[in-house]
Amino acid sequence: RKEVEQDPGPFNVPEGATVAFNCTYSNSASQSFFWYRQDCRKEPKLLMSVYSSGNEDGRFTAQLNRASQYISLLIRDSKLSDSATYLCVVPGPSGGSYIPTFGRGTSLIVHP
Amino acid sequence: DAGVTQSPTHLIKTRGQQVTLRCSPKSGHDTVSWYQQALGQGPQFIFQYYEEEERQRGNFPDRFSGHQFPNYSSELNVNALLLGDSALYLCASSPPGLAGNTDTQYFGPGTRLTVL
Numbered sequence: 001r002k003e004v005e006q007d008p009g010p011f012n013v014p015e016g017a018t019v020a021f022n023c024t025y026s027n028s029a030s031q032s033f034f035w036y037r038q039d040c041r042k043e044p045k046l047l048m049s050v051y052s053s054g055n056e057d058g059r060f061t062a063q064l065n066r067a068s069q070y071i072s073l074l075i076r077d078s079k080l081s082d083s084a085t086y087l088c089v090v091p092g093p094s095g096g097s098y099i100p101t102f103g104r105g106t107s108l109i110v111h112p
Numbered sequence: 113d114a115g116v117t118q119s120p121t122h123l124i125k126t127r128g129q130q131v132t133l134r135c136s137p138k139s140g141h142d143t144v145s146w147y148q149q150a151l152g153q154g155p156q157f158i159f160q161y162y163e164e165e166e167r168q169r170g171n172f173p174d175r176f177s178g179h180q181f182p183n184y185s186s187e188l189n190v191n192a193l194l195l196g197d198s199a200l201y202l203c204a205s206s207p208p209g210l211a212g213n214t215d216t217q218y219f220g221p222g223t224r225l226t227v228l
Contacts, residue, residue, distance in 0.1 A: 006154075043219035043220060043221050044155065044202070044219050087155075099170060100157055101157070102147075102154030103154050
């Protein structure tokens, strides 16, 4: 099993739709989780952090299920500007520190 | 306040050559991490530099080496280039004391390396 797995998509949704992505991870020792957004040919930018059961920021909600080892990202009322690749990041313990492991990303396309 | 800067933006090399990529961290940041992002994949951690030393390393061969200077800027060197080294190379910097926190790192725009 890969350390961090994501469905690459693409998810093609109309404006206003609600869409959810899942990310599964294999390292049960991981304590924190992150969602990054990456626009085409740009650098990744932090979208949300998840340290406990979940986090909400406006239209975006991230949830963590430690028992099943997955995190999810829910986007409500999708906007055209939400079109991007969403990367799940799970820092794995390594020698007293943490090495961030990125998933391959899920592509979202929001159309009019 | 300048963010993370990288140079060059694009680079074309041939197999067997050597390449050096450069990164200047965000003002106030002292830790630099390097990532390789192949097309259609997520970034893969190469290594992290702090106090001019390599502190963490991902699963990359010794052909990949780095350096950090006293002003916290950093270089990534790749020797004996292979076709598979073609990728976007991202640099990320972190502030003092928070290098272990993934959510405090800021990425630069990257250097796109093509190996022919």
